[in-house]
Amino acid sequence: MKVWIDQDLCTGDGLCEEICPAVFSLQDDGLAYVKDGDKVLDSPGGSDGQAIVPDGLEDSVREAAEECPGECIFVVED
Secondary structure (H helix, E strand, O other): OEEEEOOOOOOOOOHHHHHOOOOEEEOOOOOEEEEEOOEEOOOOOHHHHOEEOOOOOHHHHHHHHHHOOOOOEEEEOO
16 A cells, blocks of 8 residues: 655645654645655655555554545555
Protein backbone atom coordinates (compact mmCIF):
# COMPACT_ATOMS: atom_id res chain seq x y z
CA MET A 1 0.00 0.00 0.00
CA LYS A 2 1.12 3.55 -0.77
CA VAL A 3 -0.32 6.88 0.32
CA TRP A 4 -0.02 10.50 -0.76
CA ILE A 5 -1.63 13.84 0.06
CA ASP A 6 -2.91 16.49 -2.34
CA GLN A 7 -1.70 19.64 -0.57
CA ASP A 8 -4.06 21.78 -2.68
CA LEU A 9 -6.97 20.12 -0.83
CA CYS A 10 -5.36 19.94 2.62
CA THR A 11 -7.13 21.99 5.30
CA GLY A 12 -4.25 21.68 7.78
CA ASP A 13 -6.56 20.15 10.37
CA GLY A 14 -3.92 17.65 11.50
CA LEU A 15 -6.27 14.72 12.11
CA CYS A 16 -4.10 12.50 9.94
CA GLU A 17 -1.07 13.17 12.12
CA GLU A 18 -3.11 12.49 15.27
CA ILE A 19 -4.39 9.19 13.87
CA CYS A 20 -1.12 7.95 12.36
CA PRO A 21 1.93 10.07 13.25
CA ALA A 22 4.29 7.44 11.83
CA VAL A 23 3.01 8.21 8.30
CA PHE A 24 1.68 11.79 8.37
CA SER A 25 3.31 15.06 9.39
CA LEU A 26 1.92 18.59 9.60
CA GLN A 27 4.65 21.00 8.47
CA ASP A 28 5.43 24.67 9.10
CA ASP A 29 3.49 25.66 5.96
CA GLY A 30 0.31 24.40 7.71
CA LEU A 31 -0.11 21.45 5.35
CA ALA A 32 0.17 17.72 5.88
CA TYR A 33 2.66 15.50 4.08
CA VAL A 34 3.45 11.80 4.17
CA LYS A 35 6.63 10.38 5.65
CA ASP A 36 8.90 7.65 4.36
CA GLY A 37 10.56 6.54 7.57
CA ASP A 38 11.94 9.71 9.15
CA LYS A 39 11.95 11.66 5.87
CA VAL A 40 9.01 13.98 5.12
CA LEU A 41 8.14 13.85 1.42
CA ASP A 42 7.51 17.56 0.99
CA SER A 43 9.68 18.19 -2.06
CA PRO A 44 7.78 17.34 -4.09
CA GLY A 45 4.54 16.67 -2.31
CA GLY A 46 1.38 15.58 -4.06
CA SER A 47 1.24 12.36 -6.05
CA ASP A 48 5.01 12.52 -6.66
CA GLY A 49 5.46 12.21 -2.90
CA GLN A 50 4.00 8.74 -2.45
CA ALA A 51 5.14 6.80 0.58
CA ILE A 52 5.03 3.08 1.21
CA VAL A 53 2.86 2.38 4.24
CA PRO A 54 4.76 0.34 6.85
CA ASP A 55 3.35 -3.07 7.72
CA GLY A 56 0.72 -2.89 10.44
CA LEU A 57 -0.27 0.73 9.77
CA GLU A 58 -2.63 0.10 6.84
CA ASP A 59 -5.80 0.37 8.95
CA SER A 60 -4.63 3.61 10.57
CA VAL A 61 -3.84 5.13 7.17
CA ARG A 62 -7.27 4.13 5.85
CA GLU A 63 -8.90 5.67 8.94
CA ALA A 64 -6.95 8.90 8.44
CA ALA A 65 -8.10 9.06 4.81
CA GLU A 66 -11.73 8.47 5.82
CA GLU A 67 -11.64 11.09 8.62
CA CYS A 68 -9.81 13.78 6.64
CA PRO A 69 -12.07 16.85 6.33
CA GLY A 70 -10.29 17.97 3.15
CA GLU A 71 -10.54 14.52 1.54
CA CYS A 72 -6.95 15.00 0.43
CA ILE A 73 -5.41 11.65 1.44
CA PHE A 74 -5.17 9.12 -1.37
CA VAL A 75 -4.53 5.46 -0.63
CA VAL A 76 -3.11 3.30 -3.40
CA GLU A 77 -3.81 -0.35 -2.67
CA ASP A 78 -1.30 -2.84 -4.07
